[in-house]
Amino acid sequence: MSNIGETTLEIDLSALEHNFKYFKSKLNPQTKFLGVVKAFAYGTDMVVIAKKLEALGTDYFAVAYVKEGVLLRDAGITSPILVLHPQPINFGVLIDHCLEPSLYSPRILKLFLEHANEKKQTHYPVHLKFNTGLNRLGFWENDIDYILKTLDARNELKIKSIFSHLAASEDQGEREFSLTQISTFKKTANELKEKVDYSFFRHMLNTSGVLNYPEAQFEMVRSGIGLYGYGNHSEIDKHLKPVATLKTSISQIHKIEPGESVGYNRGYTSDGYRVTATLPIGHADGIGRQYGNGKATVIINGKHATIIGNVCMDMIMVDITHIDCKEGDEVIVFGKESSAESFANSSGTISYEILTAISQRVKRTVV
Template sequence: MTKVAETVLEVDLGALRHNYEFLRSTLRPGTKFIAVVKAFAYGHDSRIIAPFLEKLGVDYFAVAYTSEGIELREAGVRTPIMVLHPQHVHFNSIIDSQLEPCIYSRRVLSLFLETARSRNLKTYPVHLKFNTGLNRLGFEEKEVAALVYQLGQQQHIRAASLFSHLAASEDLNEEAFTRNQIELFKTMAAAFEKQAGYKPLLHQCNTSGILCYPDAHFDMVRSGIGLYGYGNDETKDKLLRRVGTLKTIISQIHHLEKGESLGYNRGYIAEHSTVTATLPLGHADGIGRQYGKGKAFVNINGKKAPIIGNVCMDMLMVDITGIDCQEGDEVIVYGGFPTAEEFAATAGTISYELITGISRRVKRIYTE
């Protein structure tokens, strides 16, 4: 850990290595590993994270959108990249960058086939998504026969994998639902393989699936949040290491007398003599207004400093009454104490939303 002089997201690549190696150690030999690096690698910068993971030996990367895959190619990544939610307008860019689209509906299949024919492609790899209960994207069980038939009438594309997404793999109260999803996926995959005459790679487990349902690892697994140190369960979290720590500094200290106000719309009125610190971090950096008015706190010299008043675009204010600190001192927003989960929970949200929302204008510092 380094002392900072500005707002930074400190990214521990050693922790990333640990998490990857731990998650990989839970798999059977030969099971492939997909590193999910969408959303700027969950806020940690995919242009740095993906090349690092590529050197560690990941088998695939997954991104949400085409632009994210192109950015990885421009960063020098050569490992296969699947695009989880491609749009028709980007199909030529996908092919130009040798990305692999996930096909989730008859419409998307027909449109990509049209592009593949026009480009005279041969057995271009695609990934077919099956809907087993999440009900966002994917082919239904009743569509498998027609899907196989349509694929069998051409040679422009070929299914590299079949996959689905677990809806509640972190919630053991939903184990029966998850087991039903797994069994439905097996049924759909078996029907596809029998009718198509070949076996694509199968994958369904996300991070929580990897940790809770080892019998469903199949040929590949996908991990996103786990790589960055979050296991969605207190027990599992202890096996992982947090990759990102958001830090800032105290810009200025103010002394308020009883009745004086602070910030926009007089969002805080001092009920007694109060000492406040202004930090160079705001909702444009990813710390939204929902964290203000005493909900969240930051760590200043090991003490809780509640966020008070309304969070501004570029600044927020905290109550440092009774805390021994001075201007220029370091502040931990999340990472350690509080954790990202703890910080997010104060506003009724989850770590995913918090860490993926950290603005690109926040400087990233990498350590190992």
């Protein structure tokens, strides 16, 4: 049976390679590169993306939760994996799979130390997250003495790196704030360096940070959204290639007379003779209700078709009055022709959200 017309997320690995090389070109030769593959690699396919990045020479990976790291290990990924937000209930599994935790608070440090002791670990690599202004996760600068006192005369853990996160690296209007964050992080790193008798590495820059604050590369940088083709700025996007293209097809075409309504709660009422197309994709696939009622468009035969009425669970309807098309024709929701950033902006959100929202029931194919 043919799969033509099935809603599909195409993953372009040549685009991924292009983006990886673009960001690598911005780094000093010795700077390590961490690829962020959390959230199913920003809605694509975590294993496929990680394997390609590992083959390209990525030094580190980052995931949000332990379950994601386990998935990578089970798929054969051998590179170091940083877990950015590990939960204590999963510490045992984390150690069993040689994942490296971010420790970000006195409570988490104490609990992980207990697990490492129970599993008879020696010098298990950990990464200390410091809060420099994002106020989300992280130790404070004045926690250094507590950390060292907790680890004093213990050999279960070893600090592999310390890191922080810029709050507004893409916003030049917040440049002074970002520079203050960088300065605070340098001060924290220097203080810790003076008090431990071994070396560790530092990382702070995310995708926009790599481009806007190259002087703060330290020993490693992290890139997430940039790898998938989005640079948080239209000028940067010109240098990148979207990795994911979301495609579907026209299931049925309707001719609508003046005054007729379309969809649930009569969300759209025609002001004249219209032609609509119904597509097999809806909010259960990640296209939320906020994109309906004239907000977002899709591409059919090179032309924009506006989503009309309320988005259904499994379907959306679009206005094709001005488009020469037929049932079965391909529809591009977002991708190279019309970016996920543009699609997201139509409803006041960002590319991160629409990319990571694409349901796992949507078929993934690699091109």
